[in-house]
Amino acid sequence: MAVNWNLQAVEILETLGCTGTGGRKVLDSFEKENGVKLPKKLYEFLCAAYNSPLFSTADIWTGKSPALCFLYEEIDEMIESDHEYWEKNPADYVDNDYYQISQIPREDWGQKVSNYLLIGSDYGAGVVEFGIRTEDLDQDDPPVYMQHECDPITVWSLHNKTVSDYIMQVLCDVLSCCEYSTAQHVLEKAGWRFQEYKPANQRQRKPAAGTLAEGQALLKERGVDLSQAVYCHSDYGSDAYCACGWDADTQTFYISREDREAPCWGNLLIFSKS
Numbered sequence: 001m002a003v004n005w006n007l008q009a010v011e012i013l014e015t016l017g018c019t020g021t022g023g024r025k026v027l028d029s030f031e032k033e034n035g036v037k038l039p040k041k042l043y044e045f046l047c048a049a050y051n052s053p054l055f056s057t058a059d060i061w062t063g064k065s066p067a068l069c070f071l072y073e074e075i076d077e078m079i080e081s082d083h084e085y086w087e088k089n090p091a092d093y094v095d096n097d098y099y100q101i102s103q104i105p106r107e108d109w110g111q112k113v114s115n116y117l118l119i120g121s122d123y124g125a126g127v128v129e130f131g132i133r134t135e136d137l138d139q140d141d142p143p144v145y146m147q148h149e150c151d152p153i154t155v156w157s158l159h160n161k162t163v164s165d166y167i168m169q170v171l172c173d174v175l176s177c178c179e180y181s182t183a184q185h186v187l188e189k190a191g192w193r194f195q196e197y198k199p200a201n202q203r204q205r206k207p208a209a210g211t212l213a214e215g216q217a218l219l220k221e222r223g224v225d226l227s228q229a230v231y232c233h234s235d236y237g238s239d240a241y242c243a244c245g246w247d248a249d250t251q252t253f254y255i256s257r258e259d260r261e262a263p264c265w266g267n268l269l270i271f272s273k274s
Contacts, residue, residue, distance in 0.1 A: 003245040003254060005230040009167045010048045012175075015246060016253070016271075017190055020062065023050025030068055039132065040140040041164045042119065054187075057180040059130065059235065060120035060170045071116040071131060072109065075101060075153070097153040113154040116145065119163075120170070122235070124179065130159060130166065169232045172242035176257040177269060179236050187271050192253075195270040215268040219254070226256055238262055 013019050024047045031037055038046075049055055049062040061068065078098045086093045086102070093099040101112050109115070116131030127149045136142035144166040146159040160166040175183050177196070184194050197215025219226065229243035237259040245254045251273035258266040 003224055003228070003247045005228055005243060005245040007244070007246055009045055009164070009171050012171060012244060012246070012253075013048050013052070013054075016054075016187065016192070018052050018054045018186065019048045020050040020052035023047040023062075026050065026064075026067075034070075036117070036134070036137055038117075039137060039142050039163055041162070041167070042132070045163075045167050054174060054183060055170075057123050057182045058120075058170050058174050059122050060167065061118075069118050070134070071113070071118060071153075072106075074118070075109070101153075114156070116147075116156065119144070131156070132163065165232065169234065169242075172232055172244050172255065172257075173234050173236055175244055175253070175255045175269065175271075176234070176236075176242050176267065178234070178240075178257060178267070183271075192271045192273060195272075197268040197270075199266060209267075212266065212268060215270075218270075219268070222250075224254060229256055231256075231258075 007015070027038060027043055027046055027050075046062060049060075051063050055062040075098060079102045082093075082096075082098060083102065086096075086099050090099075101109055104111070115134045117134060117137060118129055118131045120130040122128040129147050130144055131147070132142050132144055141162040141164050143158055144160040144163055145156040147153065147156045160169065173179070177184050184196075188194055195215075196209040197212050197218075198209045199212045224245075224247070226243075229245060231241035231243045234240035234242045234257065239261040240257065240259040242255065242257045245256075246252070247254070253269075253271040255269040255271070256266075257268075
């Protein structure tokens with residue numbers, strides 16, 4: 001059987017044995033308390049990934065803290081914490097985004113910025129947040145937007161055309177072990193065997209990785225064709241992409257990562273049960 005490069009995120013988690021528990025109850029409670037219905041694709045993934053250690057260093061929130069919340073809640077908190085300073089010297093804050101928003105009725109905030117369901121942030125620095133516009137929550141697979149702290153709070157840009165794309169990007173970044181070795185530790189503990197192949201000039205992990213040339217030779221020997229891989233964009237790298245494939249016959253996952261502007265930072269990971 002050929003390698004399947006078209007598995008969805010939940011299928012990958014189930015195959016890896018890395019699904020979490022308790023998510024459905026928490027998500028149903030969140031929907032009830034906030035009077036919203038979460039997008040189908042987000043709901044399905046979070047049910048499967050809730051409290052899974054695989055995502056402890058990921059750019060999506062799957063655990064108890066931080067939990068899903070709304071942008072307007074964050075704005076409320078910022079206004080409450082800073083209003084005493086504004087009252088003393090209002091002229092000093094006329095260009096402050098939160099001050100400007102505080103000067104208009106809450107029901108008119110949408111004139112400044114849409115409300116977003118916040119679903120994640122970049123784990124390393126915490127300078128970027130990811131969210132779905134509340135007016136898009138009725139879609140099964142809505143777009144995901146991002147906001148960088150260097151930009152005004154009113155400026156959000158499209159990050160992924162669908163939440164499915166965002167989820168797959170996060171999952172592939174996790175499995176590639178590019179920034180963190182979380183997936184290696186979690187999967188080895190679950191009984192998976194880990195092999196890594198990197199360009200010869202890359203700093204080696206412990207235990208030392210094989211070279212990328214050795215990994216490519218192994219793929220050729222096994223008849224694995226990376227030209228068939230379905231790549232998604234990665235947030236780690238100047239022009240980086242990741243792909244995840246599954247060979248059911250050999251019980252093997254292949255994770256390929258390449259940076260088209262910096263080829264020396266690519267890698268190939270193999271997780272296998274055999």
